[in-house]
Amino acid sequence: MQYTQLTDNDVRQMLDRIGIESIDALFQNVPKRARLDRPLCLPAAMTEPELIAHLGALAGANHGCDELTCFLGGGAYDHFIPTVVDALAGQSEFVTAYTPYQAEASQGALQAFFEYQTLICQLTGMDVSNASLYDGATATAEAALMARGANGRRRLIVSGGVHPDTRRVLETYLRELPMELEIIETPTGLTDPGVLRKACSDETTAVVVQSPNFFGCVESLERLAAVTHDAGAPLIASVDPIACGLLKLPGACGVDIAVGEGQPLGIPLGWGGPYLGFMAVREAFMRKLPGRLVGATRDTNGRRSFCLTLQTREQHIRRERATSNVCTNQGLLALRATIYLSAVGRTGIANVASLCLSKAHYAAERIAALDRFELAFAAPFFKEFVVRTRKDVGKVLQHARQHGILAGVALGRWHEALRDCFLVAVTEKRTRAQIDALVAALKEA
Amino acid sequence: MTSNPDRIPRPDAPPPLLFEQSHPGACAVSLPAADVPTVKPASVIPADLLAAVPPPLPEIGELDLVRHFTRLAHRLFSVDANFYPLGSCTMKYNPKINERAAAMPGFTNLHPLQADEDVQGMLGLLHTLQTALAEIAGLADVTLQPAAGAHGEMTGLMLINAWHRSRGETRTKVLAPDTAHGTNPASCTVCGRHAIPIKSLPNGRVDLDDLRKRVDEQTAAMMITNPNTAGLFDSHIADIAEIVHGAGALLYLDGANMNAILGVARPGDFGVDVMHYNVHKTFSTPHGCGGPGAGPVAVRAGLERFLPTPHIVRRDDGTYALDHDRPDSIGKVRSFYGQTGVLIRAYAYIAALGPEGLRDVSEKAVLAANYVAARLKGHFAFPFEGPYAHEFLIVPQLTQHGVTELDVAKRLIDFGIHPPTMSWPVAHCLMIEPTETESLATLDAFANTLIHIANEAATQPDRLHSAPQHAPVTRLDEVGAARKPELRWRAAEPQDKSAGQQEPPPRIHKA
Incomplete structure (x- = not known):
């Protein structure tokens, strides 16, 4: 296939106008020894029908959550995506537009991002949101860098309840900087405020927690915020946006920087990306926020309009003094979240959260009632919980898989102490029959 | 109800915000009622x-x-509706088949923590893409994980730091030409390194003397964009590589401008050790109003062991797997494995074009840029001599009329053309990148429009000062927006509500 439209005749005409004989002459600045003197070693071009068949075969070689019943979570969740999300976010004007630097030509995107920022503030109870970051883990890392930029302290305290992959991303980011990272272990599934208090000092950059945390347990953000603030540090909380339909909002709990993975907000599982990192802060952090910000203003005729703003924080102006190197947002994913949140609305988000809560507790009760299965933690949970089994975890999950069920995420890879455990997530999409089938498969295993 | 005609929305009026349309009780989603016993939240979660x-x-x-989101879509320039000669951004056509590929349920419904056996098609696709990107770069291996170009820069610098550390060194400086993308120095800072600008010569190339003066045993790397941001291939690239390597540093390529050299020259062959791609530029994945993109990073042999974890590998039996056991890796740089949906589109693009097609892309992109430049000769100043790569700079010679490059850019909007990149890397310039996918008719129409605007600037400068007039809004008060930031909608104060007042209706231009 080719996507160029220039015919041989066009090319001839263009060369004539430039005043050269062949396209080769345009590459005269590329030194001979830097040139490739053979074709690239790649598979031959495909026509459209060949390519569709080829891609179809690759897609067909996977076994996804349309074919299997998904109880996997661990940061990505099989929530229902309303049809309007695909239909509206798929409009090609949104898909093929650039970053809205030219405000007059980009009001549609700018208004959508302004609405996104507002929705994230409403959802988290925070003052200000940016226009999104890459994903939940990098949003958490950016929050840590922002806190360091604000107070210059060098010791980041991270709860053991934070997703282990997020902790690894934090380690990667902090390794290059004069910063240390301290993990607070969470043997009960929850961050212990007393242990946190002992760890905090006047060198604490920030405290990072997650709620519901990696184990599904609901943390008391209010108590953790109080302890953190006593050390003069900000609390960074990674939250599940669906849980915000039910739990006290981070903003009401004293959280200073709320971040999270926006995938549950109308974004397909898509084998891990592209997803959406959201970040919302208290007013005091507004000018320290990484990433893009959209603001409302007026045009010369006084009409309400929107533009990218506070760009003096950004790389193209501040260069090495920029607060972050992030120079995009996840535009199309932020748009999906905007459509999702306005489609479900106030009552819908509460309904989704309530369904998750009921179904997860139904599943947990039934599983815990099985011989040789129990819940690993007594802490309150929302839509996800850790199951401990005296059977072999690998075999249990394999047995369920043979019955078309993705029963959970084995935790041994991340936590040696939890090698006899797996994490089960139950969204509003799961039916009672599916949950019963899961329970039956675990029992048989 | 009001009878005030000012409150009746006009077809061209800005759509109200979602929040101003809220109608308690309305909902666009229906879900089945619970088929399990409903759990009272307070019975399982402490009330506080x-x-x-x-x-x-x-x-x-x-x-x-x-209606709301459709109206927003109509208030937006896009590649599908508008010519977008936005230098350094490669706003080429985004093939529809790529969208079809990425939307296949066999890809969209995969959970990232499924077993490798369940996702062989996905792993195979991504492994093939890694291999293709390594071949195009002339380098040994590739990670697909970085989420964007800047994220790729950061990952690449971390790889370079890890390489130095493995040799018992910690180097603190990173050199970059003064014309580099702003993300280059910002990425250095994020990686705890100092960015040192290197001068450019009047011909747009790196000043080798300045480079020799500044490179030393503290230099970790030099970051270079080639072809550079002025649209010129640096013919001294071999000398640059030699100087950098001579100091024990590595050469990093910002791959923003790869669209000019696909199949023509490979970074690995001209001395580059580490580079990132912008698949949303070079490999046609759509920009989505600012994202998602993807910034895969390629490395020379010897640096593979530092690539982020996990890495996609092909086993001896021909199956694919995620390798998590990488003791020398810089670690994880993001959640899960990458911007998969974006990578599927890039894969479809490379598979569609094949080796000849990719080379044809660069040849036509370079041809289109040089053709438009030839058409504009005599009407604008050119800070640098051609031939150009895939983009070039012009400077409007219009200042005697009080017209700036911003006015020219905004006037283009009136003609349905997205403005070029402005005022960078040379003061008052416009950076024009037509891309290979435009027709000759579009290129001619663009050149004619720019020439027309240049004439207008001389005869009717007010048309430029007041542009755009045919966009949904006129120029904005951006200074005011930054001075008193209003970054979210807020509900009106309760007393206003009781008085029956709402947000004032948008004022309609009466001219």
Whole structure:
């Protein structure tokens, strides 16, 4: 296939106008020894029908959550995506537009991002949101860098309840900087405020927690915020946006920087990306926020309009003094979240959260009632919980898989102490029959 | 109800915000009622952790929601509707088949923590893409994980730091030409390194003397964009590589401009050790109003062991796997494995074009740029001599009329053309990148329009000062927006509500 439209005749005409004989002459600045003197070693071009068949075969070689019943979570969740999300976010004007630097030509995107920022503030109870970051883990890392930029302290305290992959991303980011990272272990599934208090000092950059945390347990953000603030540090909380339909909002709990993975907000599982990192802060952090910000203003005729703003924080102006190197947002994913949140609305988000809560507790009760299965933690949970089994975890999950069920995420890879455990997530999409089938498969295993 | 005609929305009026359309009780989503016993939240979660009321999201019915976002879509320039000669951004056509590929349920419904056996098609696709990107770069191996170009820069610098550390060194400086993308120095800072600018010569190339003066045993790397941001291939690239390597540093390529050299020259062959791609530029994945993109990073042999974890590998039996056991890796740089949906599109693009097609892309992109430049000769100043790569700079010679490059850019909007990149890397310039996918008719229409605007600037400068006039809004008060930031909608104060007042209606231009 080719996507160029220039015919041989066009090319001839263009060369004539430039005043050269062949396209080769345009590459005269590329030194001979830097040139490739053979074709690239790649598979031959495909026509459209060949390519569709080829891609179809690759897609067909996977076994996804349309074919299997998904109880996997661990940061990505099989929530229902309303049809309007695909239909509206798929409009090609949104898909093929650039970053809205030219405000007059980009009001549609700018208004959508302004609405996104507002929705994230409403959802988290925070003052200000940016226009999104890459994903939940990098949003958490950016929050840590922002806190360091604000107070210059060098010791980041991270709860053991934070997703282990997020902790690894934090380690990667902090390794290059004069910063240390301290993990607070969470043997009960929850961050212990007393242990946190002992760890905090006047060198604490920030405290990072997650709620519901990696184990599904609901943390008391209010108590953790109080302890953190006593050390003069900000609390960074990674939250599940669906849980915000039910739990006290981070903003009401004293959280200073709320971040999270926006995938549950109308974004397909898509084998891990592209997803959406959201970040919302208290007013005091507004000018320290990484990433893009959209603001409302007026045009010369006084009409309400929107533009990218506070760009003096950004790389193209501040260069090495920029607060972050992030120079995009996840535009199309932020748009999906905007459509999702306005489609479900106030009552819908509460309904989704309530369904998750009921179904997860139904599943947990039934599983815990099985011989040789129990819940690993007594802490309150929302839509996800850790199951401990005296059977072999690998075999249990394999047995369920043979019955078309993705029963959970084995935790041994991340936590040696939890090698006899797996994490089960139950969204509003799961039916009672599916949950019963899961329970039956675990029992048989 | 009001009878005030000013309150009747006009077809061209800005759509109200979602929040101003909220209609309590409306909802665009229906879900089945619980088929399990309903759990009272307070019976399983301590009351002090629960919210008293749901978050105050707007409530909107499905049709109004559809109209709202459709109207927003219509207030937006896009590649599908407009020519977008936006230098350094490669706004080429985004093939429709790529969208079809990425939307295949066999890809969209995969959970990232499924077993490798369940995702062989996905792993195979991504492994093939890694291999293809390594071949195009002339380098040994590739990670697909970085989420964007800047994220790729950061990952690449971390790889370079890890390589130095493995040799018992910690180097603190990173050199970059003064014309580098702003993300280059910002990425250095994020990686705890100092960015040192290197001068450019009047001909747009790196000043080798300045480079020799500044490179030393503290230099970790030099970051270079080649072809550079002025649209010129640096013919001294071999000398640059030699100087950098001579100091024990590595050469990093910002791959923003790869669209000019696909199949023509490979970074690995001209001395580059580490580079990132912008697949949203070079490999046609759509920009989505600012994202998602993807910034895969390629490395020379010897640096593979530092690539982020996990890495996609092909086993001896021909199956594919995620390798998590990488003791020398810089670690994880993001959640899960990458911007997969974006990478599928890039894969489809490379598979569609094949080796000849990719080379044809660069040849036509370079041809289109040089053709438009030839058409504009005599009407604008050219800070640098051609031939150009895939983009070039012009400077409007218009200042005697008080017209700036911004005015020219905004006037283009009136003609349905997205403005070029402005004022960078040379003062008052416009950076024009037509791309290979435009027709000759579009290129000619663009050149004619720019020439027309240049004439207008001389005869009717007010048309430029007041542009755009045919966009949904005229120029904005951006200074005011930054001075008193209004970054979210807020509900009106209760007393206003009781007085029956709403946000004032948008004022309609009466001219």
